[in-house]
Amino acid sequence: MKNRLREVVCQALRQCYDEQLLSSGEVPDFAIEVPGRSEHGDFAVNVAMMLARAEKQAPRQIAETLVAVLERQPGMWQRIEVAGPGFINFFLSGKLWLGVLEDIHTRGRDYGKSSVGAGRKVQVEFVSANPTGPLHIGHGRGAATGDAVAAVLQEAGFSVQREYYLNDAGNQMNTLGRSIYLRYRQLHGEKIEFPEDCYQGDYIRDLAQQCVDEHGDKFLHGDAEQAVAFFAAWGGESIRAGIDADLQAFGVRFDNWFSEQSLYDSGQVQQGIEALKQAGYTYEEDGALWFRTTEFGDDKDRVLVRSNGVTTYFASDVAYHREKYARGFDTVIDVWGADHHGYVARMKAVLAALGRNPEDLQIILVQLVSLLRGGEQVAMSTRAGKFVTLKEVVDEVGRDACRFFFLTRRGDSQLDFDLELAKKQSNDNPVYYVQYAHARVCSICANAAQAGAVAAAATAIEPEHLALAEELELIKTLARYPEVIENAALNYEPHRVTFYLQDLAARFHSYYNQQRVIVDDEAVTAARLCLVTAVRQVIANALAVLGVSAPEKM
RNA sequence: GCGCAAUUGGCUCAGCUGGAUAGAGCGUCGGCCUCCGGAGCCGAAGGUCGCAGGUUCGAAUCCUGCAUUGCGCGCCA
Numbered sequence: 001m002k003n004r005l006r007e008v009v010c011q012a013l014r015q016c017y018d019e020q021l022l023s024s025g026e027v028p029d030f031a032i033e034v035p036g037r038s039e040h041g042d043f044a045v046n047v048a049m050m051l052a053r054a055e056k057q058a059p060r061q062i063a064e065t066l067v068a069v070l071e072r073q074p075g076m077w078q079r080i081e082v083a084g085p086g087f088i089n090f091f092l093s094g095k096l097w098l099g100v101l102e103d104i105h106t107r108g109r110d111y112g113k114s115s116v117g118a119g120r121k122v123q124v125e126f127v128s129a130n131p132t133g134p135l136h137i138g139h140g141r142g143a144a145t146g147d148a149v150a151a152v153l154q155e156a157g158f159s160v161q162r163e164y165y166l167n168d169a170g171n172q173m174n175t176l177g178r179s180i181y182l183r184y185r186q187l188h189g190e191k192i193e194f195p196e197d198c199y200q201g202d203y204i205r206d207l208a209q210q211c212v213d214e215h216g217d218k219f220l221h222g223d224a225e226q227a228v229a230f231f232a233a234w235g236g237e238s239i240r241a242g243i244d245a246d247l248q249a250f251g252v253r254f255d256n257w258f259s260e261q262s263l264y265d266s267g268q269v270q271q272g273i274e275a276l277k278q279a280g281y282t283y284e285e286d287g288a289l290w291f292r293t294t295e296f297g298d299d300k301d302r303v304l305v306r307s308n309g310v311t312t313y314f315a316s317d318v319a320y321h322r323e324k325y326a327r328g329f330d331t332v333i334d335v336w337g338a339d340h341h342g343y344v345a346r347m348k349a350v351l352a353a354l355g356r357n358p359e360d361l362q363i364i365l366v367q368l369v370s371l372l373r374g375g376e377q378v379a380m381s382t383r384a385g386k387f388v389t390l391k392e393v394v395d396e397v398g399r400d401a402c403r404f405f406f407l408t409r410r411g412d413s414q415l416d417f418d419l420e421l422a423k424k425q426s427n428d429n430p431v432y433y434v435q436y437a438h439a440r441v442c443s444i445c446a447n448a449a450q451a452g453a454v455a456a457a458a459t460a461i462e463p464e465h466l467a468l469a470e471e472l473e474l475i476k477t478l479a480r481y482p483e484v485i486e487n488a489a490l491n492y493e494p495h496r497v498t499f500y501l502q503d504l505a506a507r508f509h510s511y512y513n514q515q516r517v518i519v520d521d522e523a524v525t526a527a528r529l530c531l532v533t534a535v536r537q538v539i540a541n542a543l544a545v546l547g548v549s550a551p552e553k554m
Numbered sequence: 555g556c557g558c559a560a561u562u563g564g565c566u567c568a569g570c571u572g573g574a575u576a577g578a579g580c581g582u583c584g585g586c587c588u589c590c591g592g593a594g595c596c597g598a599a600g601g602u603c604g605c606a607g608g609u610u611c612g613a614a615u616c617c618u619g620c621a622u623u624g625c626g627c628g629c630c631a
Binding site: 519 | 557560570592593594596611612625626631
């Protein structure tokens, strides 16, 4: 609707120049917005104010000129007026609004999809937790956010891949192997003190027990190093599979799992280092190889190869991101925990050094979640094995509530997740409010079917049958949806969809309490059913994007 | 010390990339079903948008400085 209006206004503006009613010839990038108050019309345009300087005329005067030309288009509006400092307010005709309902019903699940993404290839990499333990609640927020960002981009016409980067190289895997190995020996009756730098969680003991069941004492007698290597590889894969299962239970499915180790095996880590060397951005100092990231705005240079010859994690990240673009992605999005924000500058530096626009890498920082239980902070530490897993939380408060809750805040705000509260308040959790609206429409439809009432086709509705203020407000809210999706996608802000849903549900509930849908007048009933089912469709579409179910009954 | 981010009613948060009188939820107070699901609705009270400057027709939004809070500043991953 907005885009249509923009075209009409631009056309009228050009017409003004053709007829020499205005002289500057400028077509500024003006704003079209939905005013906060309905007296200000359905849409307001600020173009006259933007032209004031170039035209050397008062904004209101310019607006009057433009309006005179716009009014030549019959049927589109009830009226157009100049207001305030020079806004042009548009009051659209009722017929035009009914087109929105028609659009929703013909497009169904596709309503809200657009092609602004133009099929550009985008990769969203998220979660990417080390396979050394189960996912905890903080990862859940990253999962919900990353998945919703990907979904919203898909909706907006981007070609999206969801990827999980598996940090299966480096000494953490060795630590994992050692941890399982020591527990394994303990289970065979050996009295060993369990080192502090090993993973303390109970899941390590469970893995060891599984090995005892499957392999007996086979690893007690062989070479310890080989045993550790086995436990590292086997344990890592086993944990990875567990992570995958937990994510699927949370409704998140990855298109690809990418192994860090594979970058070493294929020689790409070395190639990445070579590329930087050849570009002239490296130097040696104290026996280590450095990357001059300060050249690109980082606050200090970073080591790629340590003086002992071992590459850093950063070196594999260079290779990893090179590899992503080699796969043909136009834009790469990394979803990180906010505690990694210090890493952003050096990653952008990698792009710049490789001759790529740093904007092609978008980093979404998701603040960590502090978990509370009854107002008390729950201490979490992966290493100490003290944490509440994502699975536990999902089992406790439910997948829908959990996902929706994570998306009721912008990613960069900190979030307290109180388990007691989440459970206790589950009834007035906003997710139920939205789902309830959906279920209500379903219930109305069931009643209508029983009464033999049928929804009208939008094209068959007389405007006066959907002319109440609440009805127009509802339709306008529905009309906004495609734009909400588009903005959520372009800004990587899925929480906008969540807030939109709450707004739509609120308007629907309010309408429901004021007006009955099924009334004696058949034509009015049919028109209202058409409206209400459109609401249901949009709620279902938006919930689907967020990965939340839209139940017919609750 | 340096860097990144945040600061909006009692609490938790939105605010559509600079627009008209700053919005929700929770909490508080007062109302609403003989009627399509009360997991709902209606109303009221409550905010100098951290502080001070600046940019312009116009600032919660952009710039600078300050304050407070959180996070980060390894040849760890």
